[in-house]
Amino acid sequence: MYIANRNFKEDLMRFRTLPYFLLLITGLFSCNQLEKTKTIKLAHGLDVNHSVHKAMVKMGEDLKELSGGKLGLEIYPSQQLGTERQCLELLQIGSLDMTKVSVGVLENFAPKMKVLGLPFLFRDRAHAFKVLDGPVGQQLLEDGEKYWLKGLGYYDAGSRSFYTKDRPINSPEDLDGLKIRVMESVTAIDMVSGLGGSPTPISWGELYTSLQQGVVDGAENNPPSFYLSRHYEVCKYYTLDEHTVLPDVLLAGTHLWKRLSTEEKEWLTQAVEKSIIYQRKLWLQSEEEALNAVQQAGVEIIRPDKSLFSEKVKGIYQQYETNEELYTLIRKIQETQ
Known part of the structure; x- marks a missing residue:
């Protein structure tokens, strides 16, 4: 330097x-x-007020304590080092140590992850955690290692629902002709198409302007993201159809993992586990706060008949019947009690 x-x-x-x-x-x-401190660099795309960032801050504090100051965490929030896709690419080449991404983005790098993005796959939050923290979730994390991505665990990202600018969504028919922003995810694109909308992939950082300028008519995300992104300033209708329970995944590059000693890996694993428990508690609180805040800002909250939406996208599952490996995963998820 x-x-x-x-x-x-x-x-x-x-x-x-x-x-x-x-x-x-x-x-x-x-x-x-x-x-004497080995610094681990972690980047993500969320606001510093988001429960994920707060959990990462705690992870850094716990990591420092567990390692006696030998390991430290340096966090870069709000897309400072790039979009989720770019952060994954940086992980793969070893230029970044850790990141957090949505499963919807991760499926482009670790294809089996796309099963988690299927609409109405999970019965409720408890079912989702049972799957993610169990054998199926672990299997999917381990599968990423062949793509230089070491899965460490799942953060809660709640349920994703539609929000729109000019008209409310009470049924799938109301999506006809609307351009809806989606992540760069084939599963998300198929879902919106199946519901009658026109899926439009746009990066998260460009979405606010795209909504303002009418590039898209709406988007879909969870309540805290809708609120902290300030998209409620543009979109005044929020339809809680809860079509997907799409977790966030905490990842380390295999380049980092190979550099760590057995003891260092144990310290990091413990800090990650503590942060996941902490984040999931924060998430429940942030969901409620977000819905209250957007309502006070004039957003109309709509609670539709979810069965109308789930019936419309059943055909997506048929596409997986010819892929024995993925269909087996889907069946295991559905059968988890």
């Missing part, structure tokens, strides 16, 4: 003086000797 921040020619002239060169090398060596 010292050399990079100085004029190269000036430094070159100084290096001709041996004492200066030795002083510089000694200084750098001393800094490395004094540096």
Whole structure:
């Protein structure tokens, strides 16, 4: 860093003086000797007020305590290092250590994950956690390792529902002709198409402007994301059809994982587990706060007949019947009690 921040020619002239060169090398060596904390860099796309970010802050505190200061966490929120897709790519090449992404984005890198994005797959939150924290969820996390992505666990991201600018969605028919923003997810695209809407992939960071300018007529997400993104300033109708329970996934690059000792892996694993428990508690509170806040801001909350939506997308499941591996996963999820 010292050399990079100085004029190269000036430094070159100084290096001709041996004492200066030795002083510089000694200084750098001393800094490395004094540096005892191994820093793990974690990036994500959410606001600092989001429950996920708060859980990551706690993870950093716990990691420092568990490791006696030998491991530290450096967090980059709000897409500072790129979109979720870009962060995954940085993980794969080893330029970033950890990230959090939605399963909807992750399915483009670890294909089996797409089963979690199927509409109306989970009966309720309890069923979802039973699956995610059980053998099926673990199997899906482990499957990512062949793509240089080490799955560490699942954060709660609630249920996703539609919000729109100019007209309420009371039934699937109301989606006809509407451009709905979706993640870069084949499963999400198929779902919106199946319900009669026109799916339009747009990055999360560009969505507010896209809604303002009419590039899309609406989007779909969970209550805290709808609120913290301030999309409620543009969209005044929120339909709680809860079509998907799409978790967030905490990941480390396999490049990082291979560099960690057995003891360091244990410290990180423990800190992650603590953060997941903490985040899930925060999530329930943030969901309620978000719905109250958007209502006070003039958003109409609509609670439709969900069966109208679930019936409309049953055909999506038929596409998986010819894929024995994925269909087996779906059956295991549905049969989990």
